[in-house]
Amino acid sequence: MTKTNAELWERRLKAVPHGVGTMHPRFAATAQNAEITDIEGKRYIDFATGIAVCNTGHSDPRITEAVKDQLNHFSHTCFQVNPYESYIELAEKLNDLAPGDTPKKTIFLTTGAEAVENAIKIARAHTGRPGVIAFKGGFHGRTMMGMALTGKVAPYKIGFGPFPSEVFHAPFPIDYHGVSAEDSLAALEGIFKSDIEPNRVAAIILEPVQGEGGFYAAPTAFMKALRKICDDHGIMLIADEIQTGFARTGKLFATEHMGIEPDLMTVAKAMAGGFPISGVIGKADIMDAAAPGGLGGTYGGSVLGCVAGLKVLDIIREDNLCARANEIGALFNQRLLAMQADDDRIGNVRNLGAMIAIELVKEGDANKPNAELTSALVKHAAEKGLILLACGIRGNVIRFLPALTASNDILNEGLDILEASLKKL
CATH class of the missing domain: 3.40.640.10 (Type I PLP-dependent aspartate aminotransferase-like (Major domain))
Structure with missing residues (x-):
């Protein structure tokens, strides 16, 4: 019998304590490199990698x-x-x-x-x-x-x-x-x-x-x-x-x-x-x-x-992944800075290698954190097929942790979803 995300989420609410937070109510079925497929067959580009765990991508056959x-x-x-x-x-x-x-x-x-x-x-x-x-x-x-x-x-x-x-x-x-x-x-x-x-x-x-x-x-x-x-x-x-x-x-x-x-x-x-x-x-x-x-x-x-x-x-x-991390950081910087130029809600873009973040604010003001936009962006991007993570003491930072083995095509596809989601919100 085919299960749905909604059915499993109901079971999760009954079986698992509320103290275990879950950001995305989408249950993984398979994962390869920089992509996850849920139990309903929907594909997602993964910019979270299990919170910086799968730097080498999901299910690398050499590790398996x-x-x-x-x-x-x-x-x-x-x-x-x-x-x-x-x-x-x-x-x-x-x-x-x-x-x-x-x-x-x-x-x-x-x-x-x-x-x-x-x-x-x-x-x-x-x-x-x-x-x-x-x-x-x-x-x-x-x-x-x-x-x-x-x-x-x-x-x-x-x-x-x-x-x-x-x-x-x-x-x-x-x-x-x-x-x-x-x-x-x-x-x-x-x-x-x-x-x-x-x-x-x-x-x-x-x-x-x-x-x-x-x-x-x-x-x-x-x-x-x-x-x-x-x-x-x-x-x-x-x-x-x-x-x-x-x-x-x-x-x-x-x-x-x-x-x-x-x-x-x-x-x-x-x-x-x-x-x-x-x-x-x-x-x-x-x-x-x-x-x-x-x-x-x-x-x-x-x-x-x-x-x-x-x-x-x-x-x-x-695979020379240290150099690849720097390449990924440069790609994200170029795209994110271009988005920032058109949207003053992106208050800051920063990275060290492929540890990348944007800080979302109101009216371009660092002292006005925009946690509401951050939460909405994570939710909307997931609906469009992109997994994001939020962070920050003020809850207004989107962190990007793509697999270091991801192709530029996949990364740009994910950034396209991010850009379109921001424009929608």
Whole structure:
């Protein structure tokens, strides 16, 4: 019997809690590269890629075959019980590829939030300090520590407190909103003076490009200043590369654009082309701070995720996806800036590689966010066959995360739908 999206949505409402938000009531049946087909046979161009997970496109046969081959041998043993070579090989490769020359070690986990939790644990174990500083607008997960670090209340924190203590937030530098790098650094010094002394801070954590917060890139000078502050006070600098990693920004990791070496780096999302795995990559002496048994998890570093992760690294290299990300960014910039010239509701166009966003406002005014238009655009574009995602503290940013393997024809087709939808609204 053929099912419809409406029928499945009714079942979803009855079976799944309201707390699990779903942006598009369209149920996927198949997905290939940059396209999804729903259960009713409707085709969509996908500018979301499962929230930056399928950088290598949906269902790349090279990844699929690697996982199938592994399934012929075993699907799970738990690395902490009977280890396997693919975990070690993936760790070795990421240790070599991570920014900076300091020797690295890597632990694998399952989700991005779990990676963040473990990065904080490692930083505290290494420093013997309790405090953590994060940034307003940052997103670091839905676990208790993840929510404490996240600098956005709705919808992530409402009703879930109290959160872990000794977590403080500084403003993130956003020139478009009048917050300079100097302002952010001054606020950080204010935290040291009024909230917690720097010798009690274990870590400063931030996304090199804020994801859920609105796709704002941290200025290079700001990142270098943070690196110096951390060095001066023995604080661990944690780069949350969960959304920015694996070629999305035109480099394997976004911090490479900024010329700094983090002490610890969290990774997940695109690292295995859709198979669940995450990790913490860090300087070897810091990573060794935790006692044996202090790190791990039953499914951490799933063998299926490890073999998929190895294949993703091969694909990024073989298909030159870092360069492709920059090409995609340039294509989007050209099209989006042309749209902006004719529509003052597009207040800002920004990108780092293929991590692209537009900020929608009223009357061209950055201080007048247009969340209503943003929501309507996501809905209307989906009706016309384009999957979009919104983000931003004020709910007025459209973020574009196309597969890095998408053709220019597909990208332009999607942008045509976007342009027509904007004109309609």
